[in-house]
Amino acid sequence: MLKQRTLKSITRAVGVGLHSGQRVELTLRPAAPNTGIVFRRVDLPQPVDIPVRFDSVCDTRMASTISPGGDPGAPKVQTIEHLMSACAGLGLDNLYVDITADEVPILDGSSASFVFLLQSAGIEQQNAAKKFLRVKKTVEIREGEGERAMWAKLEPHHGWRFTFEIAFNHPALDATGQQVVFEMGSGRYKQEIARARTFGFTKDVEAMRSRGLTLGGSMDNAIVIDDYRVLNADGLRYDDEFAKHKILDAIGDLYIAGHPLLAAYTSFKGGHALNNKLLRKLLADADAWELVTFEDEAKAPAGFAQLAPAW
Numbered sequence: 001m002l003k004q005r006t007l008k009s010i011t012r013a014v015g016v017g018l019h020s021g022q023r024v025e026l027t028l029r030p031a032a033p034n035t036g037i038v039f040r041r042v043d044l045p046q047p048v049d050i051p052v053r054f055d056s057v058c059d060t061r062m063a064s065t066i067s068p069g070g071d072p073g074a075p076k077v078q079t080i081e082h083l084m085s086a087c088a089g090l091g092l093d094n095l096y097v098d099i100t101a102d103e104v105p106i107l108d109g110s111s112a113s114f115v116f117l118l119q120s121a122g123i124e125q126q127n128a129a130k131k132f133l134r135v136k137k138t139v140e141i142r143e144g145e146g147e148r149a150m151w152a153k154l155e156p157h158h159g160w161r162f163t164f165e166i167a168f169n170h171p172a173l174d175a176t177g178q179q180v181v182f183e184m185g186s187g188r189y190k191q192e193i194a195r196a197r198t199f200g201f202t203k204d205v206e207a208m209r210s211r212g213l214t215l216g217g218s219m220d221n222a223i224v225i226d227d228y229r230v231l232n233a234d235g236l237r238y239d240d241e242f243a244k245h246k247i248l249d250a251i252g253d254l255y256i257a258g259h260p261l262l263a264a265y266t267s268f269k270g271g272h273a274l275n276n277k278l279l280r281k282l283l284a285d286a287d288a289w290e291l292v293t294f295e296d297e298a299k300a301p302a303g304f305a306q307l308a309p310a311w
């Protein structure tokens with residue numbers, strides 16, 4: 001049987017939120033089978049649990065933000081996507097995330113620090129079958145026209161494949177790889193995807209700060225780009241770091257479904273909003289998906305049966 005996984009021990013991280021700039025502590029704890037991933041706001045007078053579900057997403061403007069039942073007035077946790085991506089990459093099904101503020105720390109702007117943290121705590125198999133969300137028919141979201149067109153789709157696939165194409169019409173970004181294809185079962189999440197950092201443009205910073213966004217952003221946790229070039233002294237970590245970060249985000253955004261998908265995801269210029277709309281459209285159509293388990297590990301997609309691989 002292909003089994004669910006949780007952490008072996010408790011682990012902690014301290015950092016600042018990218019948007020809030022607030023100091024925040026995370027405590028990651030093992031959870032029982034079928035718990036899923038649950039954030040707990042422990043800074044509030046009464047701790048509030050926020051289970052990660054497609055319909056707990058309440059804001060997707062700059063990051064993926066969740067609240068109980070998706071209620072915009074309820075306590076929230078923003079910027080969950082990089083931690084969710086690391087959990088997907090390590091095949092973690094069940095986890096409690098105690099958090100002392102309303103935003104997950106940005107750390108180095110990628111998911112590599114979360115991968116390191118989770119792997120250091122150790123990963124344990126549990127006596128319950130791991131559930132996959134198998135996509136049975138193609139679901140697609142398209143928005144905008146002409147230059148502004150963007151789309152994302154999910155197609156049936158015996159594995160979990162991501163194809164992302166960026167098009168920013170900017171000299172520094174156009175000079176890098178525009179399209180990346182990544183298969184989760186390759187075992188190369190940690191090497192190929194996890195180190196890709198989030199990025200931002202200096203021209204947007206003032207406007208975003210005036211709206212209370214990116215207050216914690218710096219060259220320590222983002223690739224910063226002016227009108228012509230990347231400003232970080234060390235340059236890029238991958239030749240196609242921008243497209244890879246979009247895949248890192250998409251992995252985290254889709255893992256909000258609560259299970260790994262068996263699907264091929266393809267997007268052109270998508271983002272958090274489109275990813276959540278795609279997930280909602282998929283899950284709203286009962287004929288488009290089903291939950292499956294693998295009693296016989298040999299029938300699972302290649303790579304998914306290894307314990308704590310780097311995918």
Ligand SMILES: [Zn+2]
Nearest residue numbers: 081198245249
């Ligand atoms: Zn991101």
